[in-house]
Amino acid sequence: MNRPASGPRSRRSFLTLAACSAVLAGCRGKEGDTGAQAIRLGLFGALSGSEAGLGQYTDMGATLALEEVNAAGGVLGRPLEMVREDNRTTAGESATAVKKLLSRDQVVAVIGDGNSGRCLEAGPLCQAAGLPMVSPAATNPKVTEIGDCIFRVCFTDPFQGAVMARFARETLHLSRVGLLVDASAPYSLGLSSVFRERFAAEGGTVVSEQRFSGGDKDFRAQLTALKSAGIEAVFAPSYYHSGGLILRQARDLGFEGPMLGSDGWEAPELLEVAGRTAEGAYFPVHFSPENTDPLVAGFLGRFRRRFGKPPTGVSALAFDTLQLIADAIRRAGSAEPPAIRAALASTRDFQGVTGRISMDPGRNARKPAVIIGVRDGAFRFLRVVDPGDPGRASS
Amino acid sequence: MTEFLQQVLNGVSLGAIYALIALGYTMVYGVLRFINFAHSDVFMLGAFVGWAAVERLHLPTRSFGGGLAALALAMAVCAILGVVIEKLAYKPLRNRSTLTVLITAIGVSLLIQNVSQNPTIGFGPNPRAFPELFPARQIHLGGLTVSTNQIVVLAVTVVLLAVLYWIVHRTKTGTAMRALSFNATAASLVGINNDRIISFTFALGSALAGAGGVLYATNYPSIDPLMGTLPGLKAFVAAVLGGIGNLPGAALGGLLIGLVETFVSGTRLSTFRDAIAFAILIAILLFRPAGLLGKLKVEKV
Incomplete structure (x- = not known):
């Protein structure tokens, strides 16, 4: 996969040198105001390692937005530049990456990882x-509870858990569900606890909960235990690399019921690993390519032309993230971090490819969710669930 | 009861793969008295050869013929790789201390992992889907569900173990291997070419690791350059549990570790699975350092 390198080495060391001397001279900050110098944004993500797909699709979405903003003349008459840092899907690396972006690259805003655990770190x-x-x-x-500088353009775990609980009760008419939870991922734990609560509130029962650790490949023991508990469906909030293996092993063990997942399942790799066993899987997403909105169709076409493959949901979210930051800089009329922060917080009805985004007081995007089902080896759009749902209240 | 039997089945099919890898550790330990940490990476490369057999050489998928051919190819390529690693990295250190060789083994392991992770000369870091080599079907026996992949794992493991037993106990080369592990100096005095036997041992162990890689990927069809690390460590624990240097011990250890892991995973303690496997290693080293089937040797000075 071709990733543009983050600038020639010599130039970067020159800039570092320049930045250092600026600090020494006591005039830090002046540097950003000169003429058409690039406004520098940072991105940290899992560009390699077990979740490399997540990081690379994020990078592609942001890169497309970056190129489009620059092609349209940049922001405030200045081009945007994006410095990428790879955390290799490894705990501890995100903090290092952000420190580099802060002190060496002096970025004015950061696009975070798509993974909650690593965002909590940075x-x-x-x-x-x-x-x-x-x-x-x-x-x-x-993630956004960290403080007033942290934002997101996606919905939250409670919302996803509530959406899946409601979907399981009202659309699939399930009453006995088993949970399969990644105990090493705050994402999976958070989602499952809300599902448990909402599913019970809607009249269903969570019969049994089994746990695994991130990176595990064998789920047969947990699935056997769930199956023996007499469940109708499994809810397994996880990422696609676990999801694909869970789907396959559940079917290998002869479990035929619906398999419910989370937005982390949305990657072509899920279908490649699970193959025919992915039939009957359902999960919520932020973005559906089957949306007929011309904005979405235009994005799909441009992404495909630029990278030769269709975008995933996280690409669309990363595209919106960069556009939203560019829009905030434009509205603030300044590329200083405090002004960008204030403009981001006051975002109202920003029209992104993942829907109309407004920031709520908790700095979470308010926007619709989509449920996807796997039919005939493809992700199929099922229905839209609006943030007006009571699930929102529990977040 | 059905759940118990199903878990036994799950555990045995996982343990069979650990057993295949553990045999490689134990054989190399038997002849050279060191742990070949690069073994788990040969296991990973085996899985990638199986992948390439389908994606590059276009062997048929979902057929027993194609699957067995991919398995044989992976075993052959890994046998060659094992010999190459031994000749390049370990042979020049033949009479150095075990620690030197051990650290070299860790170096070789890291080298293979990092080269494999490089997208231009290796496979790249992304996990990729492993094709369906064997026709995947479920067979229902009462309440039990057996997948054909699990049967393939068990059948292949039993056949390979039988062949290994035959080589080690019924052939001249096998006798030489046992002589070498018993006393290297005496073996060379009676006319055994030690270097050739050591290479043969590496070839044999690596072929088993390659088969293990393909079988593991068949059951857990997502492969990446770091996939060998954890199964490799578990197999190492299995080899120590059974008694390092002891072939039946490695097979027994693999099965036991597979069963223990599966039973732990099916309970509330599931997240302690790896911790329990390594706690077993510590307990064995403390209370029965020679392993279950090993005999304690007193070093004479």
């Missing part, structure tokens, strides 16, 4: 530095 650093961070797809509520 968020406090951005908050302490007063640097706005926008995550495209970190759905854990705790």
